[in-house]
Amino acid sequence: MSAESLNTGKTYGGSSVGGGPTHQETVPDVDVVKIAPVPAEHLVEEGTPDLSVFDAKTVERAEAIVARYPQSRSALLPMLHLVQSVEGRVSQAGIHFCAEQLGLTPAEVSAVATFYTMYKRKTCGEHLVSVCTNTLCAVLGGDDIYRRLGEHLGADGKRLGHNETAGEPGAPGSITLEHAECLAACDLGPVIQVNYEYFDNQTVDSAVELVDKLRNGERPAPTRGAPLRDFRTAELELAGFFPEDEAEYQAGVDGPSAAVETLRGAKLAHERGWVAPAMPDEAPLPEVQKK
Ligand code: FES
Numbered sequence: 001m002s003a004e005s006l007n008t009g010k011t012y013g014g015s016s017v018g019g020g021p022t023h024q025e026t027v028p029d030v031d032v033v034k035i036a037p038v039p040a041e042h043l044v045e046e047g048t049p050d051l052s053v054f055d056a057k058t059v060e061r062a063e064a065i066v067a068r069y070p071q072s073r074s075a076l077l078p079m080l081h082l083v084q085s086v087e088g089r090v091s092q093a094g095i096h097f098c099a100e101q102l103g104l105t106p107a108e109v110s111a112v113a114t115f116y117t118m119y120k121r122k123t124c125g126e127h128l129v130s131v132c133t134n135t136l137c138a139v140l141g142g143d144d145i146y147r148r149l150g151e152h153l154g155a156d157g158k159r160l161g162h163n164e165t166a167g168e169p170g171a172p173g174s175i176t177l178e179h180a181e182c183l184a185a186c187d188l189g190p191v192i193q194v195n196y197e198y199f200d201n202q203t204v205d206s207a208v209e210l211v212d213k214l215r216n217g218e219r220p221a222p223t224r225g226a227p228l229r230d231f232r233t234a235e236l237e238l239a240g241f242f243p244e245d246e247a248e249y250q251a252g253v254d255g256p257s258a259a260v261e262t263l264r265g266a267k268l269a270h271e272r273g274w275v276a277p278a279m280p281d282e283a284p285l286p287e288v289q290k291k
Helices: 003-008 056-066 072-087 092-102 106-113 135-153 206-216 229-236 246-254 260-272
Strands: 011-013 024-026 127-132 162-164 175-182 192-194 198-199
Touching: 003 092, 056 072, 056 092, 056 229, 072 092, 072 229, 092 106, 127 206, 135 175, 135 206, 162 246, 192 206, 198 206
Parallel strands: 127 175
Antiparallel strands: 011 024, 127 192, 162 175, 192 198
16 A cells, blocks of 8 residues: 555555455545654754753753652653653654663663653643543544644644644644644543543533633643643653642542543442452462463
């Protein structure tokens, strides 16, 4: 299957494995399959980039992260969130900073940073809006929400695509849109996250209203989770650094957490006295056939 056929919405022949009929399907015009030239900011540069963007406070935080682990390399995941809190993405400078702090090679850091979707290679907006388009949310309206938000946030007749930003990345009111795999809230779909806080049971209209508020500088309260912060502050928290102001910290801890829908099964079981069978003291392992 060629990249061209993916982009044009033409049909393609499917697998004939097993001698079954050839599958014909129209490939939708979705941005996830587009193959485009690699943007300059993604290319690996020769030599060590300028690390001055990471100030003394960031170095101090990096050392605090490393001190949490018996082996420094174990600190890589929070360290990547730390550099992302500074630049809104994991840049080449961020990769080199992590490598220096942890005694790793830039290639080792890159391998991890490019594997996980939470590490962004393009600078994010003030807010990251993640729309779940996995199966359950998709059939409940997640696909429609994602498409409508792309249209709403796009410009010049062009829909905003996956990992693209409306506005100047990082500037107030800028929004990065992404479609996400299951966000572990299927009972509350369609689900959106803003900077990883949950907005449950969304509709196309409520989603448009949500991003309009974000663009206007408002911080709507998530359905569950801590009060909404911007993307970089959320990244700092993911690195393990929380508000120093006690009231602000407590507001995050006290935010709504489990939803009624999520607890429904446990509540029913409790009311009806249902319990799971006790775990046997000794659970024999099944026989494994010798090869
Ligand atoms: S499918 Fe959307 S949260 Fe699981």
